[in-house]
Amino acid sequence: MYKDNPALGTNEAYVPGLTTEYVSKTYGIPIADVAKLGSAENPFGPSPKAAEVVMSARKIDNYPDWTASALREKIAEKYGYKPEQVICGAGETEIIPWIIRVFSSKGDKVLMYVPAFPIYHMVAENEGRVPVFIGMGDDLDFKWDDYIAAIKDDVRIVFLTNPHSPTGRLIPNEQIRTVCKAAKGRLVVLDEAYIHYSNTNGGMDLLKEFDNLIVLRTFSKVYGLAGLRIGFGISTPEIITPLMHIKPTWNMGQLQSAGAVAALDDDEYVKKTVEAIAEMRKYIVDEIGKMKGRYSVVGEPCSNFFLLKIEDRGLDSTTLFNELLKRGVIVKDGSVSFIGLGKRYMRIDVSLKKHMDRLLRALSEIHPVR
Ligand SMILES: Cc1ncc(COP(=O)(O)O)c(C=O)c1O
Structure with a gap:
């Protein structure tokens, strides 16, 4: 009975970013003018190679193929x-619950920073696991000593997000190594949904050093395929095999797999997107830097979003x-959107110049209530 688990009876559900259609209709703003900066999608749209394959699919x-073998082979290569060593799902969001179910038992602890991607704690609670929240520093910096010290016997899974959401902070590989060593005998889940925007290879190569690591990636972000729903995990066969047993048999449709295979050949699109976002990230960080006393940017974001801090006490998020x-x-x-973050922060996407300018105009127009 679901009533055995109070988490399933609450009204709390994931709070998604609003749609352009909703905002256009509610506020009478032409749809093309709405700046959608809440879901970290690709503002240039889908990978053209993926879109072509998906749109022309007839079969x-x-x-x-229940294992999505063509896609697994492509990712592996x-x-x-x-x-x-590869498992595919309808986004990372489908894979995360399998990991929690397979690698922990009811009552076990699951470690994560707070704030973090809310799905980690929501899934843990839904499955009767206990999230352990490690707070970040005053400037929302990582507290590695606290994190490592919290890896106690009853912790079975350790989450890392690289770059971290909502701060966009990158985790150096040396630090990931330290966590994997400290977590020996437990699983470290390295969520690299936004890694392309960091211009690094992230922690993927660490799979050669550690057998307690799974790296998650998604096609929802830089490939612009959030609506198609594809993500994957790479780890040892010992970790992937039980996950393959747990996954719903035909979870990956033809279009998802075909689109993702094509996207993996679209390096040119990835490069163009990453370069454009890096340029706009510099622009927006510089411009917000001119709004001293009112707003600031947390840290040095390595992602396609940044965390805005509201400095003026007369305004809340x-x-x-x-x-x-x-x-x-x-x-x-x-x-x-993020438990534990409080009332002074907004996560905002880096996007097209026209959207960044609309944001800047709006930020300068909005005045605190005294
Ligand atoms: C840190 C992080 N991981 C994973 C995801 C979800 O990815 P997917 O669309 O592959 O389920 C998100 C989505 O916003 C995210 O912020």
Whole structure:
């Protein structure tokens, strides 16, 4: 009975970023003018190679290959591993619950920073596991001594996000190594949804050094395929095999797999996207740097979003969120989207120049209530 687990009876669910259609209709702003900066999607749209394959697909009458072998082979080849080391799902968000179910038992602890991607703690709670939240520093910096000290016997899974959301901070590989060593005998989940934007290879190569590591990646971000739903994990065959047993048999449709295979050949699109976002990230960070005393950017973001800090005590994140919406700018209100973040932060996507300028205009127009 679900009532045995109070987490399943709450009304708390994931709070997604709002849609452009909703904001356009509610506030009477032309759809093309709405700046959608709350879901970290690719503002240039889908990888053209993936879109072409998906749009022209006709072979959808047969069941797909239940293991998504073509995609697993492609991923394995791209990153230098074997297909039996890869598992695919309808986004990382489908794979995370399998990991929690397979590698921990009811009552076990699951370690994560707070704030972090909310799915980690929501899934842990839904599955009867106990999230252990490690707070970040005053400047939302990582507290590695605290993190390592919290890896106690009853912790079975340790989450890392690289770059971290919502701060965009990158974790050096040396630090990931330290966590993997400290977590010996437990699973370290390295979520690299946004890694392309860091211009590093991230922790993928560490799979050669550690057998207690799984790296997760997604096609939702730099490949622009959030609506197609594809993510994957790479680890040892010993970790992937039980996950293959748990996954719903035909979880990966033909279009998902075909689109992802094509996207992996679209290096040119990835490069163009990453370069454009890096340029706009510099622009927006510099411009917000001129708003001293009112707003600031947390750390040095290595992602396609940044964390805005509201410096002015007369304004809180929910008021700012609503005022931005009225001006056609959708962001993430930190106090709603990330537990433990409080009322002074917004996660905002780096996007097209016209959207960054709309955001800057709106930020300068909105004045605190005294
Ligand atoms: C840190 C992080 N991991 C994973 C995801 C979800 O990825 P997917 O679309 O592959 O489920 C998100 C989505 O916003 C995210 O922020």
